[in-house]
Amino acid sequence: MSTLPSKGHLRKTALEARDAMEAETRALAGEKLAxxxxxxxxxxxxxxxxxxxxxxxxxxxxxxxxxxxxxxxxALPAILGRGKSLSFRAWSPGDRLTMGPLGILEPSPAMAELIPDIMLVPCAAFDRLGHRIGYGAGHYDFTLAHLRKSKPIITVGLAFAAQEIKAVPSLAHDVALDYVLTENKTFDFRTS
Structure with missing residues (x-):
């Protein structure tokens, strides 16, 4: 009988830790990272x-x-549907964004589609092996598996230090990150 916590439980716990952070602390983290x-x-x-x-x-x-x-x-991602790769559309600071199907702002469908060389990936949780937990739809795993057939792509997870967990239960289709950046530290998984 397994006593390992599920991805859903780990996601919930990590997101609660993230949500508990002060808004000012979260904003400063983005500046520190930059x-x-x-x-x-x-x-x-x-x-x-x-x-x-x-x-x-x-x-x-x-x-x-x-x-x-x-x-x-x-570029910023656009969600085309469950089970489909994300589309990456050109974006520049100041460009107007539109509301996507999941309520996430994304570039207009009229913007050029680009294939990223580097992907900044949001994390709900991460571990020290480069595994991440997202929001459960698998958009990034599916997209990376698809895009990496045509060229190498560097993946950089972004998360707060509070979102680090001991171990992410990974499955065969889960794609490990190359790096994770938090407000305090850089984790490089390409050398481990």
């Missing part, structure tokens, strides 16, 4: 996909603005 930047050099013109933060997620926008100033081309 000041530190990515732990690797990006080529000018590299496509970096971020995400529109929802609820109390770590806000990637300060980091994305910094990357744009360094020459990155930015």
């Amino acid at each position: 000041a530190r930047g990515l732990p690797f050099r990006i080529e000018p013109g590299a496509v970096v996909s971020g995400y529109s933060p929802i609820r109390s997620e770590l806000d990637p926008m300060p980091l994305m603005h910094k990357l744009a100033a360094q020459g990155a081309r930015l």
